[in-house]
Amino acid sequence: MNVLVTGGAGFIGSHTVVELVQEGHCVTILDNFCNSSRRVLDRLAQVCGERVDVIEGDVRDAALLRRAFAAQQFDAVLHFAGLKAVGESVEQPLAYYDNNVGGSVTLCQAMAEAGVFRLIFSSSATVYGDAERMPIEESFPTGRVTNPYGRSKWMVEEILKDLAASDPRWAIGILRYFNPVGAHPSGLLGEDPRGIPNNLVPYVAQVAVGKLDCISVYGDCYPTRDGTGVRDYIHVVDLARGHLKALAAIMRKPGVNVWNLGRGEGYSVLDVIRAFERASGRPLPYRVVEPRPGDVAECWAATEKAWHELGWRAEYDLDTMMRDVWRWQESNPRGYDDQP
Ligand code: NAD
Ligand code: UD1
Numbered sequence: 001m002n003v004l005v006t007g008g009a010g011f012i013g014s015h016t017v018v019e020l021v022q023e024g025h026c027v028t029i030l031d032n033f034c035n036s037s038r039r040v041l042d043r044l045a046q047v048c049g050e051r052v053d054v055i056e057g058d059v060r061d062a063a064l065l066r067r068a069f070a071a072q073q074f075d076a077v078l079h080f081a082g083l084k085a086v087g088e089s090v091e092q093p094l095a096y097y098d099n100n101v102g103g104s105v106t107l108c109q110a111m112a113e114a115g116v117f118r119l120i121f122s123s124s125a126t127v128y129g130d131a132e133r134m135p136i137e138e139s140f141p142t143g144r145v146t147n148p149y150g151r152s153k154w155m156v157e158e159i160l161k162d163l164a165a166s167d168p169r170w171a172i173g174i175l176r177y178f179n180p181v182g183a184h185p186s187g188l189l190g191e192d193p194r195g196i197p198n199n200l201v202p203y204v205a206q207v208a209v210g211k212l213d214c215i216s217v218y219g220d221c222y223p224t225r226d227g228t229g230v231r232d233y234i235h236v237v238d239l240a241r242g243h244l245k246a247l248a249a250i251m252r253k254p255g256v257n258v259w260n261l262g263r264g265e266g267y268s269v270l271d272v273i274r275a276f277e278r279a280s281g282r283p284l285p286y287r288v289v290e291p292r293p294g295d296v297a298e299c300w301a302a303t304e305k306a307w308h309e310l311g312w313r314a315e316y317d318l319d320t321m322m323r324d325v326w327r328w329q330e331s332n333p334r335g336y337d338d339q340p
Helices: 011-022 039-048 062-071 086-091 093-114 148-166 200-208 236-252 269-280 304-310 318-331
Strands: 002-006 026-031 053-056 076-079 118-124 171-177 179-181 215-218 233-235 255-261 286-289
Touching (some): 002 011, 011 026, 011 076, 062 093, 076 093, 076 236, 086 093, 086 148, 093 118, 093 148, 148 255, 200 215, 200 269, 200 318, 233 318, 236 255, 236 304, 269 318
Parallel strands (some): 026 053, 118 171, 171 255, 179 233, 215 286
């Protein structure tokens, strides 16, 4: 298939590009590099054994999209491009609605004009808010989100449902990611957050490599087995493969389809720290601090729907995720910008 991947230079997009190329698809990345490095493209070439076509630009640029769709016939679009920092979204809500909601609307308009109706959208388990019970099924209520980032993902989901209801040609897969972590096993691709990481695993990795001093554990009084927050961490390569399965599924099943992409297992903050200590062979200092506002106690996925409908489930366990993060972090202590 000929696939356009928006945000394909980012963390999840780049790993998905690798899987697409390895499965024989023809890939074009569209990215404005606002949260990624152009060096990802060299690394992708190393991993894939070929260079991937790139359009440098913004998904909100309707004229650019029109040119891109006129230049070649895409069979499908994987839409990763967007902003993802929860705290930043509270400070700059308009930037988040503009990029995430506006960008998705502009993209769908350009797709419809060009007669391209297959879309995979990166959503998030954050749309479930504080779910009443675990594991979280796709049919659980959504929309009780507490920040503009989460609301932007939920809004796009609703827009896509309206769109599919308006025209039977649309075939849309909404993928609700749980907690993507890990790195490519080659050590060439990984997560490279700008500034101090907001998320647990990149923070732990930077403590292990000596860039940061001490992990802050956000609360140890949650009603969980060791009192710290529990999440469903999923290896980014597993997640990437889920996209290929979803792409195959929407070819058979038009309309809107929603799938959770998680492992279906919850791990605590302390589980993650211990797994990273095993992976790196280093003791990792941590201290317990106040809970982070807006955090839920626990969150993990029901995985049956993805298994039955996609034939997909995650393979890699927490130790493998942490080993791959450590390999990436150790060989690229300053991320992609380490290279001359
Ligand atoms: P990322 O920031 O690494 O990748 C996003 C990519 O999109 C970057 O390369 C960035 O430069 C590009 N981009 C952003 N806005 C753009 C625009 N307007 N036009 C063109 N390119 C643009 O993020 P990621 O972790 O790879 O996440 C990918 C998608 O998955 C995002 O939509 C994110 O909200 C969603 N998601 C991520 C997580 C996570 O934990 N990483 C969890 C749930 C959902
Ligand atoms: C966060 C976002 C969520 C987004 C997801 C993407 C918030 C509130 N939520 O999810 O919307 O979809 O990232 O991956 O930002 N923790 C620490 N110390 C840290 C960092 C985190 O103890 O330095 C804890 C958190 O309290 C949580 C767990 O580690 O229990 C995971 O946190 P994180 O990696 O930030 O992911 P989420 O909060 O699940």
